[in-house]
Amino acid sequence: MPNKVAPCIGLLSTAINMDYLVKPFQRVMPEIDLRIGRALADLGNLDQIEAAVCWHPPQGALAGLPNLRLMQSLAAGIEHMMIDSSLPREVPLCRIVDPGMAGGMKAYVAWAVSHQQRFMPAYLSSRAEQKWLEQPIVAPRKHRVGIAGLGTLGLDCATMLANIGYSVSGWSRTEKLDLPSAIKGFHGAAQLGSFLATCDTLICLLPLTNQTKGFLSAELFQQLPRGAHLINVGRGDHLVEEDLIPALDAGLLSVATLDTFSHEPLPPQHPFWADSRIVITPHIATRTEPEVIVRQTLQNLEMIKQNQVPAHQVDIKLGY
Incomplete structure (x- = not known):
């Protein structure tokens, strides 16, 4: 994505280590600003974070990101985010769809x-x-x-x-x-x-x-x-x-x-x-490749910046 300011993206999970996404993100956008953590305190200046890629994020964390423009689930499921009663409903929530x-x-x-x-x-x-x-x-x-x-x-x-x-x-x-x-x-x-x-x-x-x-x-x-x-x-x-x-x-x-x-x-x-x-079996029926997560996250964030509806946005009222 040449000639574009690299975004600041938070990788938030209380359940898994999100480090595996760092290199795939950097391959697509070497200058990207990634913040990884299990809590908001791990993410540095919260005002800078535009998107959050999540798998079981800490309760209340997403509401604590004042300039958040995209909430991106790590997978097709979004229930791990919907259980947060403070989820900022004005921010688009998207799921991953991996062919x-x-x-x-x-x-x-x-x-x-x-x-x-x-x-x-x-x-x-x-x-x-x-x-x-x-x-x-x-x-x-x-x-x-x-x-x-x-x-x-x-x-x-x-x-x-x-x-x-x-x-x-x-x-x-x-x-x-x-x-x-x-x-x-x-x-x-x-x-x-x-x-x-x-x-x-x-x-x-x-x-x-x-x-x-x-x-x-x-x-x-x-x-x-x-x-x-x-x-x-x-x-x-x-x-x-x-x-x-x-x-x-x-x-x-x-x-x-x-x-x-x-x-x-x-x-x-x-x-x-x-x-x-x-x-x-240990939740292995199928898995999303990191490159798919990276591509869809960056594309969704760019669409939001252009005032377009991002791909695979969830209807929060329906829960899917």
Whole structure:
């Protein structure tokens, strides 16, 4: 970005080390002024900061930046920022949209679904015992997969699973028009029960809002076909964690594959670790490349300076 004054950008997180973004920012704009911290006291002169790139920023910090022009989430999710009641609502809040994330998410979802549907845990157990044992072969078209959340990632995953041959349905808060013919659409509270009844495997890819927090609950599990497989690649707070093991014990669910949790890393004493019916991965379903974060942050800040609406701005009232 030649002939432009380099901005001052704060990298704020109480959860991760943001140093990994320094070199990508400097490669694009060597003269950029970056401030890294877990608290406002780490950022120097607060009057100079124009944009804040955040992942679980400290409560109240963004309201303490008097000349802030952009609040940029580090990822697609923005709930980690929305929990701050002092969030300056007059400042644009943007999320990252990474086309490359779809490939990672599709690969993870394809693995998670087929791993259980093709009885791979049983084969791994047989391998450990040096036994040649065949499991039933169930055609994908006979296995019904439902995706709650038909945003960009949800629709990409639904299309991919349909292309493999699975029977796929999707549910969203509002009606999705022009869905591919291979995907059966449901929408709204009135159709949620009908959707859940079609899910031998249920995948959660909803945005996290006040309405979807606790979506994966005992009440919902009772509406699934008995012995369903739950996959959560949305957010940890979609799941009421204390409802999961009782649902497994009751046979409402047979297995759960979880990539996100309310508290990360998952504490060592957490009961999920000891339950073999729960497959745990450490929030690795897909990741955003640093270069994408850098490019979108700088582009959004420049658009705001030109009195344009930045890309992927969030409607704070809706929460997505």
